[in-house]
Amino acid sequence: MLENFNALTDGLPPALIYLLIAFLVFAEAALFFGFVFPGETAIIVGGILASQNKLSLTLLLIIALVAAVVGDSVGYEIGRKYGPRLLGTKAMRKHKSKVAKAQDLIRRRGPLAVFIGRFTALLRALMPALVGSSKMPYPKFLLFNFIGGVVWVVTFTLGGFFAGEAFERFAKEASRGLTIAVAVVIVVAVIVWSVRKHRREHAEDEDVADESAEAPELTGS
Template identity: 75%
Template structure:
């Protein structure tokens, strides 16, 4: 996925790259794009591009934080407006165990669940809408939304930035061919880890559905 996004933005003007990154980060929770495209992919690649002086790192951080906070706020409003009806859409039913886990997390941790959910791909897409559906007060949601958004953006963007810097340094020391080989190996390892993680989560969801509510019954809503 990193390679696909990198190919997508390769050769584009910086202004358009900023726009693409902002749109993907915003849409992750606002439009539930996070179910198919984790937002950290965009900001990691953005960090790599910043290390190559294609993008400005400070500007990228500001744009990504604003997009993340705004997107989650829109997701919150969607959940607040549509409430329990939102849980009946096919996408939510498909990830019923994750929805239930997110609801329980909100019950136990309150607004702090918004911060925790920021660092897990599916919860990041789900949490804002479920927080709105549960009628969590928006000021509390906003505080942890901002804290989580800043922490998440800075962590993954700088991760991409330092990875890009390390790649350039390795290319100078060992030759670009070896550096590219190491980068490919790292990407393959990341893909294998991601596939295994996805399969494990799918098995856990299947097991939760088998042991939980009958198929077709709507997920429990928050009081």
């Protein structure tokens, strides 16, 4: 029953696990932590733990949703107050292609961009601040932020939960050695998928940045 995964969490009290998940989800947009670690990984892992009765699924969904909405609201407020200065920061300049895409999405889709951005790691980190700097009214932002948060939290948390339950059924019919091997594969696959998707988004930004840096040299030749 995900023995290796359990070993990593057995010593942690549920309250600490809830707090860690809440922090990672909150910090994704509020502190731009999404540049480093996608929050969806945290709630997928939380869902797996809930399938093992280590966490309450209902409480996990509530905590993750509140953390997502509050974190995005903090990001929105940062963008509203610091707008132009925020765009000049190193983090924003490094991801200027994503910033440009997000700004274009906001212009074309308005508040719907808040919902759409929820499902891409870097856009999830950038969107609240960019929407705030665009002076979109907060009530409109909050509505679409809440709807997107509900869909995002439920989708990824239940994804982890049902994956964990499916593994439980498999574990009852498989040998202990095979169970451990599959457990390792499941956990590693989830983490690798999330990290690779994140790195791919970073690589796209770096390619655009390199092309932009080379453009003046080509013009001057």
